[in-house]
Amino acid sequence: MEKNPCIIEVNDLSATFEERQILHKVAFRAFEQEITVILGASGSGKTTVLKHILGLYNIQEGYISILGKNLSMITESEQKKLYKAIGVFYQNGGLLNSLTIGENLGLPLEQHTDLDDEMIRSIVMLKLNLVNLVNVYDHYPSQLSGGMLKRAALARAMIMDPPLLFCDEPGAGLDPVSLASLDSLLVNLKLQLGISMVIITHQVSSILRIADRIVFLEEGRVIFYGTLSEALDSGDPDVRDFFNKGMRGYDSSKNS
């Protein structure tokens, strides 16, 4: 497979918190217009890696570059500009309960642009259409189903047209049908808008549907890095075990 340009490079990233080493020389790359999945058991360090990439932790050891910028070398204003170009979809969706869906989505546009209310409203409508949500503009988050909330949160993460989107467990808590529809939405956004994504998940059914490339973490170490098909052919017992168990779980839930 011809590789697209590299958009994220993580090199020998190590991190120690409270005298415990959490990350051990983590290294991988993510490429343009691909979905890179970070997977691994609970506590393996997935969110910690993501938080480093998002600049929420200082880099103690190693190096990260995003869209060609070395995070340790850029100025604060360059950093602000960089993160404005990145969409983030948080585990709990990150929508404010006191605002309507329309207001929630419009907020970043109000804060970061000079667009007038009418323009903001039409951009918000456009994004809601993109994630197949209609007639929820004036609804409050509490009035939406779990799957609808996820899609609204996804629309919010994309409101500024980011070329790069990060999602931490976007499918957590969804039933298999809603999960499959969220996955196909993510793949469509990649194919139609050319958005590159880094997605954390440990649901094998999702990984099989969305992943181009895989970073497998175990206890803060990368035990596998490669394409999905390389992962499925991998001789590594932990990688095999992960996919075999997950596929069995997936099949049994499908048949039940």
Ligand SMILES: Nc1ncnc2c1ncn2[C@@H]1O[C@H](COP(=O)(O)OP(=O)(O)OP(=O)(O)O)[C@@H](O)[C@H]1O
């Ligand atoms: N700021 C911190 N200070 C101390 N320990 C931390 C900190 N952040 C994470 N850890 C520890 O690092 C380890 C990895 O945590 P992390 O949240 O990255 O795991 P994860 O792979 O995202 O797990 P999950 O699937 O449950 O979300 C855990 O043992 C956690 O307790």
Ligand SMILES: [Mg+2]
């Ligand atoms: Mg996590």
